[in-house]
Amino acid sequence: MAVTRRLLGLGIGLMIVLGRIGWGESSDQSLLFYAETGNEHRVVASQGADQSFNPASVIKVATSLLALETLGPDSRYETNFVCLGQCSIENGLLQGDLVIIGDADPDFHAENAWLVARELALLGINGITGDLVIEGVFFQGWEHGVEKRQTHALRRARLMGGRFQQALDVTRWDRSLHATWDEAATRHGWAPDAKPAISLGETVQMGHGGNAALHPVVRHRSNPLALTLKRFDTFSNNDIIRVADPIGGPTAIERLLEEIAGDLPGEIKVTTASGERVNRLTARQVVKLLWAFEATCREMELDPSDILPVPGCDPGSLPRMFPRLAQGENARTAIVKSGTLTNTDGGVAVLAGFFRSLKGETVAFCVAAPRSGRRLTHFRLAEQDWLLDLMDSVGGAERRICGTGLAYSDTMADARVTRQSVADK
Known part of the structure; x- marks a missing residue:
């Protein structure tokens, strides 16, 4: 460790002893890394900086950047709930189909569905006589990324519609939904026994078929995009592909990365917006991405920690993977995004992000362990030690003040009865 600190302190490249795998193993399994300051782009650590590797979930930084630049941090997704049919309310029953017009x-x-349910209850609706119909793209709950999502449109609509039906009818709840309700009711100040009991029938269809008039009922708006991205990045949730798909997906992300990298050497390849499967960047390219991300955040009056997690402040898997970054004197010093693959490309562990030195310099870094196989704990701890040595070499790192805590999906979401709704019929 002392050798590492002396080399860093002299400002020369790191040939870190802890970056080596072990006796008798090939040097191509060394850590790859690159770090530079933001003020002068002074290189403070570099080894294999232009060697391509699979960045895994660090790709989510590029996905978040594309979303911020395309949609804006305050943009919201709007889901409209409308009625098809007679649409009068008789004895608590909405006469017609309930159509969900999804905006992806x-x-x-479930918490968002309950916001809608409370508005339906205000209209005196406790059931519908027709079907539940899905228009556009509607999600409820997780699918767990590219590998597990349902690609058949009708099956996906029935899956998501079924979850919505279940959330609105307490008689269909399982233990998990009851627990989620208790937590949400406490946060919102709802009466614990005010559980929704709205029957939506059994049939879920796609498309309302024809040009029949649709009567607005309730509009739901999501959290602002910045909060949504923070939730995805904190839990490294692979369903971030849902954010990317409507704005160009992997093709747009790869094009953005090419623009950012300019003439830097190394392969750039993006096959998924989540970091699943085979993707390619270099450590130097990742750092260039981080600076572009930081600049966009600054222009939008955001801090990178508004989008990316801070160990010691935010939940998720980072405290378990990098315990010394989440506890003790090193807690709250770094804004990071990790990446992990166990089998693809022989496995990889990646850590990238920012910290601010006690001298006031922001340092961006990326460290990766290609072909790490199933020795993830070993390599994560090596990366953690590498980062702590890097912090020591620049005189230490500032500790950040934690924010208000990670948002829930309904923290700033809202649902409202739509003007000229069925209530006016």
Whole structure:
């Protein structure tokens, strides 16, 4: 460790002893890394900086950047709930089909469905006589990324519609939904026994078929995009692909990365917006991405920690993977995004992000362990030690003040009865 600190202190490149795998193993399994200051772009650590590797979930930084630049941090997804048919309310029953017009809200859950249910209850609706119909793209709950999502449109509509039906009818709840309700009711100040009991029938269809008039009922708006991205990045949630798909997906992300990298050497390849499967960047390219991300955040009056997690402040897997970054004197010193693959490309562990030195310099860094296989704990701890040595070499790192805590999917979401709704019929 002392050798590492002396080399860093002299400002020369790191050939870190802890970056080596072990006796008798090939040097191509060394850590790859690159770090530089933001003020003068002074290189403070570099080894294999232009060697391509699979960045795994660090790709989510690029996905978040694309979303911020395309949609804006305050943009919201709007899901409209409308009626098709006679649409009068008789004895608590809405006469017709309930149509969900989805806007691909990537972070709609039972808690959001309950916001809608409370508005339906205000209209005196406790059931519908027709079907539940899905228009556009509607999600409820998680699918867990590219590998597990349902690609058949009708099956996906029935899956998501079924979850919505279940959330609105307490008689269909399982233990998990009861627990989620208790937590949400406490946060919102709802009466614990005011659980929704709205029957939506059994049939879920796609498309309302024809040009029949649709009567507005309730509109739901999501959290602002910045909060949604923070939730995805904190939990490294692979369903961030839902954010990327409507704005160009992997192709747009790869194009953005090429623009940012300019003439830097190394392969750039993006096959998924989540970091699943095979993607390619170099450590130097990742750092260039981080600076572009930081600049966009600054222009939008955001801090990178408004989008990316801070160990010691935010939940998720980072405290478990990098315990010394989340506890003790090193807690709250770094804004990071990790990446992990166990099998693809022989496995990889990646850590990238920012910290601010006690001298006031922001340092961006990326460290990766290609072909790490199933020795993830070993390599994560090596990366953690590498980062702590890097902090020591520049005189230490500032500790950040934690924010208000990670948002829930409904923290700033809202649902409202739509003007000229069925209530006016």
